[in-house]
Amino acid sequence: MKLRYIVILLFPAVLISSCDDFLKEEPLDEFSVDQYFSDPDHAYSAVNGLYRSGATTMYEGGVYSGTPMMFVQYMTGLFDNEYRGQEVHIQRAQQLTLDGLNTAGYIDNIWSNLYQGVSRANNAITNIPNVPDLPGDERDRLLGEARFFRALSYFQLVRMFGPVPLVTEPVTSLDDIYKERSSVEDVYNLIVEDLRFGLEQAGLSTAHMSDNESRITQGAVAVLLADVYLTMAGFPLQQTERYADAATIARNLINGQYGAYALEQHGATPAESAYNKIRRSDVSPEYIYYREYEAGISNSPYPRWTYPVALVKETQYDITNGAYQPEPELLNVYDPDDDLRMQNKQFFHWSLDTPNGEVNFQITPYIWHDDAALFAGPATSSKDVAIYTYPDALLIAAEAIAQSEGVTPEAINYLAQVRGRGYWELGVAGVESTLNGLSVQDFVEEVWTERIRELIFEFRTWFDIQRTRKYPVTDENNPGEVTYVDVVGHTNPLGSTYAERHLLFPISENERQRNPALGENNPGY
Amino acid sequence: MKRTLYDYRRSSDPTWSSRTFAIVLLILFSSTLSPTIANTFSEAPTSPLQQTVTGTVTDETNTPLPGVNVLIKGSTVGTATDADGRYSIAVPDANSVLVFSFIGYVTQEVPVGGQSQINVQLLTDVQTLSEVVVVGYGTQKRSDLTGSVGQVSGEEVLQRPVTNVLQGLQGRVAGVNVFLNSGSPTASPRVVIRGMGTINSSSGPLYVVDGVVMEDIAFLNPYDIESMEVLKDASSTAIYGARGANGVILITTKRGAKSEGLVVGYDGFVSLGTLRKKMDVMNAEEWLSVVERGFANSPKYNPNENPVFTKTDPNLFDANGNPLYDTDWQEEATRTAVSHNHQISVQSMTSKSSLGTFLNYSRSEGIMLNSWLERVNGKIAYDVKPTDWLSMGMNMLINVTKENAIEEGGGGQVPRRTMIEMPPIFPVKFPDGTWSNSQMLSDPYLLEAMANPVHMLKTEDRLRDRTQIFGNVYFTFHLAPGLDLKTQFGFDKHDRLFRRYAPDDLINISANQGGVAEIENQNVLYWQEETFLSYNKEFDEHRINAVLGLSWQERTYSQNYQYAEGFTDNFMKYHNIEAAARPGAPSSDHDRWALNSYFLRGGYTFRDKYIITLTGRVDGSSRFGANNKYGFFPSAGIGWMISNEPFLSDIPALNALKLRASYGVTGNTEIPTYQSLATISSGTTLLNGVRMPSSNVTRLPNPDLSWEKTKQFDIGFELAMFNERVSLEFDYYRKLTTDLLLDRPVPNSTGFSGVRDNIGEVSNRGIEVLLNTLNVSRSNFTWQSTLNFNYNKNRIEKLGENDEDIFYGPFWVTGSQTVFRVGEPISSFWGYERYGVWGTGETPPAGVLPGQAKRSEEPTIIGKGIPSWTGSFINTLRYNDFDLTLDLQFVFDVDIMQQYFHSVEDRSGIANGLRTILQGWTPENQNTMIQEIRHQGYGGQDSQVDSHWITDGSYLRVNQISLGYNFNSGLLERTGLGSMRIYASVQNAFVFHSDDFKGYDPEATSWGEQWTQNIFFFQYPKPRTYTLGVSLRF
Secondary structure, three states: OHHHHHHHHHHHHHHHOOOHHHHOOOOOOOEEHHHOOOOHHHHHHHHHHHHHOHHHHHHOOEOOOEOHHHHHHHOOOOEEOOOOOOOHHHHHHHOOOOOOOOOHHHHHHHHHHHHHHHHHHHHHHHHHHHOOOOOHHHHHHHHHHHHHHHHHHHHHHHHHHOOOEOOOOOOOOOOOOOOOEOOHHHHHHHHHHHHHHHHHOOOOOOOOHHHOOOOOOHHHHHHHHHHHHHHHHOOOOOOOOHHHHHHHHHHHHHOOOOOOOOOOOOOOOHHHOHHHHHHHOOOOOOEEEEEOOEOOOEOOOHHHHHOOHHHHHHOOOOOOOOOOEEOHHHHOOOOOOOOHHHOEOOOEEEEEEEOOEEEEEEEEEOOOOOHHHHHHOOOOOOOOEEEEEHHHHHHHHHHHHHHHHOOOHHHHHHHHHHHHHHOOOOHHHHHHHHHOOOOHHHHHHHHHHHHHHHOHHHOOHHHHHHHHOEEEEEOOOOOOOEEEEEOOOOEOOOOOEOOHHHHOOOOOHHHHHHOHHHOOOOOOO | OOOOOOOEOOOOOOHHHHHHHHHHHHHHHHHHOOHHHHOOOOOOOOOOOOEEEEEEEEOOOOOEOOOOEEEEOOOOOEEEOOOOOEEEEEEOOOOOEEEEEOOOEOOEEEEOOOOOEOOEEOOEOOOOOOOEEEEOOEEEEHHHOOOOEEEEEHHHHOOOOOOOHHHHHOOOOOOEEEEOOOOOOOOOOEEEEOOOOOOOOOOOOEEEEOOEEOOOHHHOOHHHEEEEEEEOOHHHHHHHHHHOOOOEEEEEEOOOOOOOEEEEEEEEEEEEEEEOOOOOEOOHHHHHHHHHHHHHHHHHHOOOOOOOOOOOOOOOEOOOOOEOOOOOHHHHHEOOEEEEEEEEEEEEEOOOEEEEEEEEEEEEEOOEOOOEEEEEEEEEEEEEEEEOOEEEEEEEEEEEEEEEOOOOOOOOOOHHHHHHHOOOOOOOEOOOOOEOEOOOOOOOOOOOOOEOHHHHHHHOEEEEEEEEEEEEEEEEEEEEOOEEEEEEEEEEEEEEEEEEEEOOOOOOOOOOOOOEEEEEEEEEEEEEEEEEEEEEEEEOOEEEEEEEEEEEEEEEEEEEEEEEEOOOOOOOHHHHHHHOOEEOOOEEEEEEEEEEEEEEEEEEEEOOOEEEEEEEEEEEEOOOOOOOOEEEEEEEEEEEEHHHOHHHOOOOOEEEEEEEEEEEEEEEOOOOOOOOOOEEEEEEEEEOOEEEEEEEEOOOOOOOOOOEEEEEEEEEEEEEEOOOOEEEEEEEEEEEEEOOEEEEEOOHHHOOOEEEEEOOEEEEEEEEEEEEEEEEEOOOEEEEEEEEEEEEEEEEEEOOOOOOOEOOOOEOOOOEOEEEOOOOOOOEEEEEOEEEEOOOOOOOOOOOOEOEEEEOOOOEEEEEOOOOEEEEEEEEEEEOOEEEEEEEEEEEOOEEEEOOHHHHOOOEOOOOOEHHHHHOOEOOEOOOOOOOOOEHHHHOOOOOOEHHHEEEOOEEEEEEEEEEEEOOHHHHHOOOOOEEEEEEEEEEEEEEEOOOOOOOOOOOOOOOOHHHOOEEOOOOOOEEEEEEEEEEEO
């Protein structure tokens, strides 16, 4: 009987004596917030994470849907996607029927990806100055990189949505999460401030990005800042004094102050043209800022977009899609006789030699064509994708100088460098002679046309239309000639007429529900 | 970035290792059966002063009933019948009364009155009010219950030849919805009790097996089950506190023999599964006509395209352009599935101990090629009472499962899709032996890339191996009469190995990757320690039943995963993953939660008329925020046995009438761990050609995070009439779940999409009816019916601060296909209305042409996926030694979203589709819902989720028709068998549903979330199964 009582008394005594830690929650596969930014490595890993989130995700997309940057271009009505029937956001953009409800899901993705980039950058920008043992030069470089990415995200946001909430600190609690929209001007001021820091105080490298461990360089910051100034000079801010700022930055970039960049030059044959050199290289020397790909880690989707659906069985890929098919009205910006870019297998292609003979197909981008991935296999491409290139810098400079200083020989030369490579028989000097004596307006329009032609794979057309409020009209009887009309009221080749509201995307109704402080949607939506 | 594998499969034969395991278990068996163990405890001597009564207990068909309890009324002295239904008991005097009781039968009391032999025939009990039911931490007399508890016996679970316990539960308890969403042997049903009270947390009930919480109930052996009790209302579930909100299913497994001696049993069945119906897809000629018409219509939709239709590929067409093949891919990808199941049980009992050992082997084949599940279960239960103050015992269950699963989620080019969409012009293999795929065609049809389904089914492995060790050890100290202290340690350990290999020639699956291998390991260890005092006592007119205890629970989980692609050949697969050219980043994961709880229940019954039960539990959970670690969950229930009141006692037809009502609060803690903390997720990102470390903040913290609270009110009655031949149980309930654990939407401009928070409310209201009738009761013929049904109305009452709509997906084709909106039920479908097709005289909006669907401007709610009415009607007829069961099941007021309409009707030309396409719009046939044929590759498509995809999902299923024969005892005596039953049955014999439903079975989902019921792309067809079985007792 004794045993019985001992056992019975012992049990509850053992069991009721609790240990305080039993219900404590301590993850082992994640850091807790207070452990973070306690080591220099944390600063690096926080900034590394910015390279493939936020703004650069605008260049990433599914084989059917295309990328958000293509979505922006579909707004011009000059590009088509063979899967538009399934991917409704494409039809909404082409037909200008998008609103905050019917395209909410797609727009939410763009918005939240960009703000995720802002948020992660804010986290780095706020915490990196306090990381112990992080040398000052490394700290400044990392801050420069983080602020570059924050600026790029806001630049995308402000161009797409106009006035947006300006979040500059990491959000760590539910206090103060309902931010009102800041003015477009305030957003641009933050962008400029961030990029100015990157250019002047961060001590970033002047090497080419590919020689800088693929990290942000002074060149990348400069070209973005030049683009920002150029955009600020146009609609909606119309701060025309910014042309001079854009001219200064772009000129300094061209003059080598932020690193040595040059145009790729043609080889002896069409297959050795500058465009094919760019196409065949993993990273072209002409790229100033690009999105990286590496087979097995992150495969490039772009080769899938270099053939129409119909041609898939000629390739190693299981799905191809003409997600970025230029319409004839777009192709008419090129002179098919004189402009090398409009020859087969330069910028675009439309035929393929197969064992059963030559197959022709609808004109499709060629610049992303990765021969090895498409034909030799495996169907994995490492080719990096350009975001900012040297021709971009030249064209920014040409326009900005013309607007701020007049049509100077320098401005003419910059435009002629780009156009002269396309009009290879005419050459730079030949092109220069055709540009002499143009009025500022005529010259600037020539630059715009050249931007459509040269920067077609950097997806600039719609942003230029927003900035200039002018729509390029081509003539099938006179290809290469472009006239500019007011975009508002103009009917695009797909039969859709632009209204004032189309110059911005709507804010998604979901986001408006989430944040009542956003107030009214963009005018007209 | 964690990647998790959902399903896996294989091709090599795993039987060898299963066999080894079976042999080991058999050896275990023989050792536990040795007489030295069984006879350790000597039998108590019989007093010479006493008188001995013997006899046989049989059922209505005169079949001996083993295991019937025989008790001397007013004492604790008792015995049980042996395998032949015989008993022998010493009674103190002639005034004694013997009480014969057995689960499922009406208890009989027989005065001894000097008889030495008393034979008893027990009648089937329709309403077991007098029986004891298992409740949380103990048992109660059914008549003392104030809560709503459904009961299913092991026999009922096995009435259908099942390999999954939950299949046996379907249709047995009102208010318990069991969704059998797939015909795959590797899929498990989903259980929802009394409507969905949660969105983000698990809506599944808590499973407690012999007092121990078990995860992955799908792999429990149904033959091990003695009984299942479903706790539905707050009075019965509140004892499980923070884990009780979705209801609790208590499972009691079999143990030793119920009477002294040894019973050996064998149960087995063989079944054949066949494809019940086919989807109505086009043959080669019809499909080619669609391609041709699509070519012709292309310029209308895309002026750039004017394709020329040809039929010239010599591998597929003869010289006249006639197709060489007309393959029925549904036929090719399926088979007659042969499954079998064997159970051996050895149960023994001595006066002080009992031992049960059980072994089960089953192999279930799916009707899709190469899908199978193979399982070995072993179980040992041992109970002993070494002294009068101590009882103890243990239960150990080992479960080894191997399976090859078919991918059933999402929308990829997998066999359940390609068996419908692969064009019929292709053969399975070309004459030279190569597998066909949709790109092996020189005519310019622009077919969607797909490997043929047979190729994929036969060559892709999706293997999942699981080992589970589950059990408990308990000690019960009998402190005083009626007062026990029980302490029990239980554990549930899972080791899982998932492996996949997809070879390098499956296009659109793994060809671009050059073959893909994946390996994932998961380890789970759960343990619990529970100690409680229980007190059961009767004083004159008072009966008390009380429990007071405490509980500790902890679960740890770890996982690791490896992916690789780029194999030079398909030989080594996951066995040598380092041979792959491009390994993915490895990943691993760890997770832990803990619960510490204190609970109390007091039940009091006065004069067998007035009953009250009070319950309370305090739960502390690691998963909740620092400011809210502990919660209290109380409930109260009252009962009134009106039939025991004098004013009703003179109604002879009335056997029992009880009113009961309860109210209480339970909780739901089933959210992912660490949700209250802001943490930093670390991984890698591509930078400079290599993987570099990267990290980011994962979420916003919420230290106030708390459990979901469900307040439930229940009122009901139980009625038994006409000698208990009619019994009715009725319940009305109202459940309001508040503080829903939801991702409260926050502005995306914060960088986060939501914060896990307690927002939102969902209500469920409904009735449950269970009607049992013994329609005919003659000595050689009985007919018994069970009708049960449930009506449930689900409504979202509140969401976030601004009641924002929430779109949680599934995201497919045009965005989220469901919406969470205040005033609407969970699982509301989101899409456009389709009014018809634009006609030639009409002016469609820009970009739309006549021949395309005419839809509403904006999306709206177009259906709902969870039924309002569910129920079943089960009839059992016995004639002499034969028994016949007819089991019907129905659901009503529900819709189906047929997502496959996207690719098999709204889109045409690039894959095969439904024959309805042939009736599509033409200028001559404008009054139709079906769009004009246009070749998707040239003319594009117009496909969006709309009301044309939605159909009524109500159905009536002839779930089972079963015919059994019990060999009578005379016949058996010569063979030495105790009992023998053989049966034949057809499961899923017929399904009646709307003509507009074009799929295989009206109950399915292709998406994992619980609110995606009845939203599906393509299905694993549910077979019609023919079974032949036998049950033997020695």
